[in-house]
Structure formats: structure tokens, C-alpha cells
Amino acid sequence: MNNAEQHDAFLDELGIGPVWKLRDSSASIATISHVAEIVPVPHVVMTVPAHIPVSDGLPRTLATDSLPNATTTLAPTATDMHQPISIVPATSIAVAEMDWTSLESTVAACRACQLCEGRANTVFGVGDQRAKWLFVGEGPGYQENLQGKPFVGPAGHLLDNILRALGMQRGENTYIANIVKCRPTDAQGKDRAPSPEEVAACLPYLKRQIALIQPEVIIALGKTAAVSLLDLNPETPVGQLRGKLHRYQSLPLVVTYHPAYLLRKPTEKSKTWEDLCLALRSM
Ligand code: SF4
Structure with missing residues (x-):
């Protein structure tokens, strides 16, 4: 598989295959400086691959801004x-x-x-x-x-x-x-x-x-x-x-x-x- 094919496969796996192209078609996806050159192609609709069900809920949003050390780890008894x-x-x-x-x-x-x-x-x-x-x-x-x-x-x-x-x-x-x-x-x-x-x-x-x-x-x-x-x-x-x-x-x-x-x-x-x-x- 050449670099361009490797790149296409990469994006297909992510479900955004039709959306991207490399400015430098000889770039390797494993080469960071080239990865950064990937740019979106405008006016192409992005889709979820058919094998991925689209049914999950909203992303969760809550967390803490203060995380004190805490926990207990003893196994529970019947009581x-x-x-x-x-x-x-x-x-x-x-x-x-x-x-x-x-x-x-x-x-x-x-x-x-x-x-x-x-x-x-x-x-x-x-x-x-x-x-x-x-x-x-x-x-x-x-x-x-x-x-x-x-x-x-x-x-x-x-x-x-x-x-x-x-x-x-x-x-x-x-x-x-x-x-x-x-x-x-x-x-x-x-x-x-x-x-x-x-x-x-x-x-x-x-x-x-x-x-x-x-x-x-x-x-x-x-x-x-x-x-x-x-x-x-x-x-x-x-x-x-x-x-x-x-x-x-x-x-x-x-x-x-x-x-x-x-x-x-x-x-x-x-x-x-x-x-x-x-x-x-x-x-
Ligand atoms: S019960 Fe224990 S393991 Fe479960 S979420 Fe709470 S702290 Fe974590």
C-alpha cells in the first residue's frame, strides 16, 4: 500500500474518508510534519460509516474543579x-x-x-x-x-x-x-x-x-x-x-x-x- 492509499485507509477508518486530502500527496501519515499538512476539502458531506450505529446519547459534561485525595478500598461484608x-x-x-x-x-x-x-x-x-x-x-x-x-x-x-x-x-x-x-x-x-x-x-x-x-x-x-x-x-x-x-x-x-x-x-x-x-x- 503506498502512502496515499495508506492515508485514505486511515481516514476511512475514522469515517471521514471523503473529507480530507494531503497537500503533499507523497506525505506519510506517520510523519508528523506531513500529518499537519492535511486540510479539509470543502463542500463534501461527512457521513458515519453504515456499520456504525448512530444511537448514543449526549456527551456527558460534568466534572470537578477540585479533586481531593479520596477513596476507600475495603471489600464489603454482608453487613x-x-x-x-x-x-x-x-x-x-x-x-x-x-x-x-x-x-x-x-x-x-x-x-x-x-x-x-x-x-x-x-x-x-x-x-x-x-x-x-x-x-x-x-x-x-x-x-x-x-x-x-x-x-x-x-x-x-x-x-x-x-x-x-x-x-x-x-x-x-x-x-x-x-x-x-x-x-x-x-x-x-x-x-x-x-x-x-x-x-x-x-x-x-x-x-x-x-x-x-x-x-x-x-x-x-x-x-x-x-x-x-x-x-x-x-x-x-x-x-x-x-x-x-x-x-x-x-x-x-x-x-x-x-x-x-x-x-x-x-x-x-x-x-x-x-x-x-x-x-x-x-x-
Ligand atoms: S463505588 Fe468505588 S469504584 Fe465505583 S465509582 Fe465509586 S469510587 Fe469508583
Whole structure:
């Protein structure tokens, strides 16, 4: 496959194949300086590929601007299961020293916030524990809660296409996780954004995952992931955050749209492509 064909395949995977062209047709998509030269072709309608269902909900929007250390990690007893749940600031130091095995078992038993009450499964995360790319979403949805895996619904299908567009696949050099490990729902049982307290309770787990993985770049998918990891005002719009290189501690962090949002607004896929190019340049 020559470079032009490789480029077309890249964009087809992302569902924006008809929209882009290279100024320099000899450019390689893996060459950052050339990636930056990709420009949109005007007057071409962008579509979602037929194999991607367009049925997901609105992107979640809430996060916290203050993320104190918090969490508790003790396994529940039969008595505990009937106790009222509260946000429990506690053993973030213990979490920060856990290995993968103890971290995952601790999350599975966690009752540090009220999200444990409605969960079918915790959704710990999935992928290569030495991944260079870490993708962080907001929290589990309906399917994720049932299956115990992140991004397995329509938005997950699109994320898989994005990974393929980058020449990767789930589990190979990528890790996928969420800000909270249990599904947040509203009074009607629909997905909602996690509250600041829920984010604060759960974030030590993700921080420990990041410390263990030591990725070369973090992709924050949507506002909740971005403002939680960057400790920003929760009202900060994604539009203000994307297009720039941020830092989570010393690690490059790029903000882009949540795949669920892209399903609702496929014309924004081109911006996600720009954000991924920025991430590539940062590595
Ligand atoms: S969302 Fe996180 S902190 Fe809350 S119960 Fe689940 S694992 Fe624990």
C-alpha cells in the first residue's frame, strides 16, 4: 500500500474518508510534519460509516474543579452491603502503592461512593499495561456496566475505528479507562455525568493506573475526562481545551471529543483527527 492509499485507509477508518486530502500527496501519515499538512476539502458531506450505529446519547459534561485525595478500598461484608453509601475520603496512599492485581480487586469491591449501589459490574479498564496510548473516557454506560468493559457500545465501536485509523487496535499499545469505574445513572435510569464527589472518590484508581502504565500520551475523551485530569473548572468547554498540548503531571495530554458526541455530530470528526495528529506530534 503506498502512502496515499495508506492515508485514505486511515481516514476511512475514522469515517471521514471523503473529507480530507494531503497537500503533499507523497506525505506519510506517520510523519508528523506531513500529518499537519492535511486540510479539509470543502463542500463534501461527512457521513458515519453504515456499520456504525448512530444511537448514543449526549456527551456527558460534568466534572470537578477540585479533586481531593479520596477513596476507600475495603471489600464489603454482608453487613456493609446494607449500609448507606457515602463518599469516604481515606486510603489514597494505599491505592497509590498498589500493583495491578490488588488495584483491580480493590476496585471490584469498592463502595466508596453511591455509584456502587446500581452497578452490575465495575469497569476497571482494558488494554496493554505498558501502552504508549492511554484513552480516558467519562464512565461506564449501559453496555459497559453489563459487560464490565469500557467502550463496548456504539461509541466503543467508533473508538475502535479511531484506533484502527491510528494503526492500532484495542489491547495493543493502548489502554482504555474511565474517570469513574461504576455507571452513573439519573432517576430515570439513564446515563449521566458523575458528580464531583463521585469523581473525587474514584480518581485515585485512574491515577494509579496512569502511574503504572506510564503512557507516552493521554487522550482525554470529552469534558469530564479533560477537566478531571487537568483539575480545571468543570464548566470549561472542550472547544477551549482541544487543539493544545496539555500536561498531566509530566505526561502529554490531548483533549478531544468523546466518541458518543462524534456519533451525534459526525462533522466534528475532522477535529478529532486534528487532535490525534497533535497527539502523534507530542510523542
Ligand atoms: S465509582 Fe469508583 S469510587 Fe465509586 S463505588 Fe465505583 S469504584 Fe468505588
